[in-house]
């Protein structure tokens with residue numbers, strides 16, 4: 001009788017513990033593996049110096065990680081990236097796992113905007129710097145704005161695309177945070193389109209709060225570009241709201257789809 005009681009208590013506890021343990025091991029390996037890959041990437045990238053073309057090297061080296069974690073990534077809307085000119089990509093930001101979806105679709109000559117702290121993340125920071133990642137100091141708004149204004153010039157002069165997470169921080173709430181306006185000022189200053197990208201919720205396979213990290217599927221949707229030609233800084237609030245609305249609709253629609261089930265009409 002006592003043995004049965006002990007088993008009934010111990011097994012669920014052990015099960016819970018093994019899920020948590022697996023979560024920490026998987027996250028530790030994720031970060032450790034990226035730091036290790038960066039050691040290989042640094043000398044290759046250093047040959048060119050700080051150059052956006054190095055982002056191809058990082059992308060190539062990171063693409064296999066989804067297989068290690070059993071994460072299937074389905075991409076819809078590739079055709080919306082068929083624009084030769086520069087553009088600003090805006091996407092939702094749930095976790096550091098977004099790196100996998102980002103690398104899956106990262107267009108040529110496209111650099112992300114990242115918080116300055118990432119520059120000090122050891123080998124990964126150096127690899128990012130060599131690949132031209134634009135670092136901003138979120139604690140100093142004026143500095144961040146001037147870095148982004150420089151980015152607007154660079155986009156046009158050097159034919160570069162920029163990827164921004166307009167929520168400004170990771171958000172796993174199951175919705176989208178209010179958007180910061182920097183990405184939209186950037187697009188208006190450069191008079192280039194904004195291309196929204198939505199990654200479906202990870203809740204079926206990943207949750208930081210519940211310490212869950214299983215295998216699963218993520219859908220990445222590239223939405224049609226939103227033009228900014230002729231818009232002025234006064235139009236930025238409206239542009240921001242419009243793009244957030246489009247992304248929220250897509251995110252909500254993707255959240256109601258059952259994993260693995262294809263909706264009609266979207267390719």
Ligand SMILES: CCCCC/C=C\C/C=C\CCCCCCCC(=O)SCCNC(=O)CCNC(=O)[C@H](O)C(C)(C)COP(=O)(O)OP(=O)(O)OC[C@H]1O[C@@H](n2cnc3c(N)ncnc32)[C@H](O)[C@@H]1OP(=O)(O)O
Nearest residue numbers: 037038041061114115127141144148168180181182183185
């Ligand atoms: C093989 C081994 C590989 C190893 C390498 C590993 C990794 C792989 C490589 C690359 C991957 C890198 C992945 C990087 C992911 C990183 C993700 C992040 O770091 S997210 C966090 C950082 N990003 C952001 O914050 C971007 C969004 N933020 C903004 O746009 C903000 O607006 C801001 C510019 C930072 C300012 O923010 P703040 O909160 O301080 O203020 P507000 O947003 O309220 O803005 C104040 C005010 O200013 C106006 N504004 C904003 N921007 C501009 C501008 N450019 N020009 C003019 N005015 C601007 C804004 O409108 C507000 O005014 P108002 O209220 O009147 O509208």
Ligand SMILES: CCCCCCCC/C=C\CCCCCCCC(=O)OC[C@@H](O)COP(=O)(O)O
Nearest residue numbers: 031034035095096099120121122124168169170
């Ligand atoms: C010697 C120093 C060693 C430092 C070790 C640091 C470990 C980091 C290891 C690998 C880096 C993985 C790169 C993942 C890139 C994703 C970046 C990311 O997701 O940043 C979060 C940022 O968007 C928002 O930050 P907050 O949610 O506001 O917080």
